[in-house]
Amino acid sequence: MANQQTIDKIREAGVVGAGGAGLPTQVKVNASVDTVLVNGASCEPLLASDPYLMEHEVDTLVRGLEAVMECTGASKGCICLKGKHAAAMASVRNAVSQTGGRISAVELGDFYPAGDEQVLVYEVLGRTVPERGLPLQVGAVVSNVETVFNVARALEGKPVTHRYLTVAGEIAHPMVVKAPIGTPVQDVLAFAGGPTINEYRVVDGGPMMGKVVPDVARAVVTKTTSGLLVLPPDHNVVARKVMDANKLRHFTNTCCCQCSRCTDLCPRHLLGHSLHPHKLMRVFANQEMEAAAAKEALLCSECGICEKFACPMGLSPREVNAQIKRVLMQGGVKWQNTGRELEANPFREERRAPTSRLIWHLGVAEYDTHPGYAGEITSAMVRIPLRQHIGAPAVCVVSEGAHVQCGDVIGEIPENAMGARVHASISGVVESVADGVVTIKA
Numbered sequence: 380m381a382n383q384q385t386i387d388k389i390r391e392a393g394v395v396g397a398g399g400a401g402l403p404t405q406v407k408v409n410a411s412v413d414t415v416l417v418n419g420a421s422c423e424p425l426l427a428s429d430p431y432l433m434e435h436e437v438d439t440l441v442r443g444l445e446a447v448m449e450c451t452g453a454s455k456g457c458i459c460l461k462g463k464h465a466a467a468m469a470s471v472r473n474a475v476s477q478t479g480g481r482i483s484a485v486e487l488g489d490f491y492p493a494g495d496e497q498v499l500v501y502e503v504l505g506r507t508v509p510e511r512g513l514p515l516q517v518g519a520v521v522s523n524v525e526t527v528f529n530v531a532r533a534l535e536g537k538p539v540t541h542r543y544l545t546v547a548g549e550i551a552h553p554m555v556v557k558a559p560i561g562t563p564v565q566d567v568l569a570f571a572g573g574p575t576i577n578e579y580r581v582v583d584g585g586p587m588m589g590k591v592v593p594d595v596a597r598a599v600v601t602k603t604t605s606g607l608l609v610l611p612p613d614h615n616v617v618a619r620k621v622m623d624a625n626k627l628r629h630f631t632n633t634c635c636c637q638c639s640r641c642t643d644l645c646p647r648h649l650l651g652h653s654l655h656p657h658k659l660m661r662v663f664a665n666q667e668m669e670a671a672a673a674k675e676a677l678l679c680s681e682c683g684i685c686e687k688f689a690c691p692m693g694l695s696p697r698e699v700n701a702q703i704k705r706v707l708m709q710g711g712v713k714w715q716n717t718g719r720e721l722e723a724n725p726f727r728e729e730r731r732a733p734t735s736r737l738i739w740h741l742g743v744a745e746y747d748t749h750p751g752y753a754g755e756i757t758s759a760m761v762r763i764p765l766r767q768h769i770g771a772p773a774v775c776v777v778s779e780g781a782h783v784q785c786g787d788v789i790g791e792i793p794e795n796a797m798g799a800r801v802h803a804s805i806s807g808v809v810e811s812v813a814d815g816v817v818t819i820k821a
């Protein structure tokens with residue numbers, strides 16, 4: 380039976396999944412499982428804020444994990460991280476040694492996507508999450524490092540007002556930094572000494588799953604911003620993310636040789652899921668969105684291994700799958716589980732993508748500098764979106780001219796809806812409330 384008091388505190392603090400799409404955490408922890416996994420894989424190249432938190436804020440992290448375990452009734456907790464983060468590993472091992480054996484440190488191999496929650500559950504617990512299913516169906520809750528850190532703070536009555544993120548790429552001083560939610564991306568880049576090139580694009584997140592920021596001047600740090608990567612506009616990582624749909628179809632039609640390497644290396648396929656990206660390339664090229672095979676696209680996590688690592692022709696099964704998925708979801712098509720027992724591929728371990736090779740494939744080796752923590756940004760102005768999470772946008776509860784303190788509620792969860800509270804991240808005056816964004820000036 381979930382602990383309602385803890386769940387209420389998490390909801391009041393506006394905690395959302397910091398490592399993904401921002402699922403409100405009060406929803407995730409309202410479950411009954413035997414194990415909680417803290418996902419510290421930090422498997423996206425270049426991102427360094429999770430290892431920083433595990434090294435320097437491990438006591439808070441352990442408190443957060445204990446709270447999630449209490450909430451879910453779990454008897455076992457694991458903090459999962461890669462051995463290459465030696466300082467973080469030492470810190471975690473030391474902290475868990477004082478928990479009476481309820482919590483352990485789990486060392487992960489250095490491959491991508493070790494942090495995909497279905498991959499993580501298989502690696503650590505040997506359990507296979509059903510196709511399009513959730514870890515809780517196999518008795519586990521998986522939560523990102525910063526989310527669990529925020530849970531511990533929520534129990535102390537501290538809402539989510541700041542975000543730890545990595546600034547990397549073509550930037551004067553790559554760093555891990557703590558920024559108030561709503562800080563303009565340009566202010567973060569300026570804090571890091573500014574871009575080192577005149578023409579650049581910014582990726583919000585890691586090079587594999589991050590998104591190219593469409594308008595840097597308007598973009599802000601949100602609860603899910605794990606990193607800001609500054610890259611040349613023609614960089615491999617950027618170019619593949621902004622490919623036009625017609626060009627994508629043309630390349631798919633003309634260049635896919637059906638070698639099936641994308642399928643052979645697909646992490647979800649290797650777990651035994653019915654996902655065959657090479658077949659989806661045919662579906663897309665022939666515009667057979669109605670075909671039964673098209674539904675497999677619903678199983679794709681968009682991890683990007685097929686695109687950035689597997690395909691010898693430089694094609695993008697990931698983007699093809701994303702486009703098919705969009706069409707299917709708009710049409711209300713759902714995946715129907717066959718109940719088939721999933722069996723991992725016997726070559727799964729050998730076919731995992733080593734991070735060092737991936738970095739080479741991506742062309743980001745020169746940016747892999749393992750930056751340290753550079754402190755906290757003091758923002759003079761923040762633009763805080765009322766929607767930074769899965770579910771309904773928060774309803775604004777402040778009006779123009781209101782004086783707010785850092786931590787005050789400015790957005791409330793709509794009645795009977797799933798959502799997350801939003802708080803002021805600096806003290807100041809509400810300058811405007813428009814288009815779902817609250818602007819506060821210090």
Ligand code: SF4
Nearest residue numbers: 635637638639641690
């Ligand atoms: S790896 Fe590339 S060329 Fe081979 S089947 Fe997949 S998309 Fe086609």
Ligand code: SF4
Nearest residue numbers: 645679680682683685
């Ligand atoms: S993006 Fe490609 S490799 Fe990743 S799950 Fe989807 S099909 Fe598989």
